[in-house]
């Protein structure tokens with residue numbers, strides 16, 4: 001029997017992690033959402049081994065409260081943490097193309113706060129429990145857009161703040177790995193591929209943005225046909 005915490009579990013890839021992990025009734029899955037009352041797809045799963053907790057990854061206090069709740073159920077242990085919560089604002093500008101300096105700074109800091117600092121707050125909140133767990137595994141969702149070689153080869157010029165914040169996650173993961181490998185921990189940054197969730201562009205420019213991303217992906221992966229369905 002293993003215990004899992006998944007952040008950003010209300011929809012998209014996080015919801016799919018919870019769905020698949022909780023299919024094994026021996027697992028206990030703690031699904032972290034910002035708002036329980038709007039997490040309807042999660043509640044529709046209606047499985048007794050899913051425990052839904054509220055936390056915002058930009059607010060360390062709420063994550064510590066969630067960790068206390070997990071601890072009460074598991075006796076102070078956790079096996080796996082999946083840092084899945086993330087965001088992008090789809091600004092539609094290149095790194096030098098924002099209309100104002102303020103708009104650029106806002107987008108950079110906003111992405112960094114959720115995507116990078118959020119992973120640090122979440123990992124720090126659950127580390128004391130993970131140390132008592134058996135698996136000692138922490139998976140954080142990064143992105144191919146954070147890869148320097150892929151960025152240059154595919155010529156993806158959009159989503160600068162998102163890409164930078166996800167590249168920073170890779171270093172966050174390396175820092176934890178360096179510190180905790182001697183204690184048997186595995187820290188991993190993964191990219192799920194391009195998945196059709198609310199993360200992908202949906203605004204008026206969505207078709208153009210998706211076309212641009214698909215063309216860029218095809219430059220480095222000629223077999224690429226488009227995003228997976230969530």
Ligand SMILES: NC(=O)c1ccc[n+]([C@@H]2O[C@H](COP(=O)([O-])OP(=O)(O)OC[C@H]3O[C@@H](n4cnc5c(N)ncnc54)[C@H](OP(=O)(O)O)[C@@H]3O)[C@@H](O)[C@H]2O)c1
Pocket residue numbers: 007008009010011012013014033034035055056057058083084085086087114118141142143144191192193194195196197198199200
């Ligand atoms: N989809 C892709 O193609 C793709 C590619 C590479 C990497 N990823 C990464 O995969 C992860 C999951 O993305 P997704 O595609 O499933 O996107 P999604 O459908 O938009 O889901 C993102 C989840 O993160 C949650 N979230 C956002 N800000 C949060 C905060 N401050 N505190 C707590 N939760 C927060 C959202 O909560 P609400 O439900 O409350 O909005 C939502 O449940 C992200 O880290 C993303 O960057 C996705």
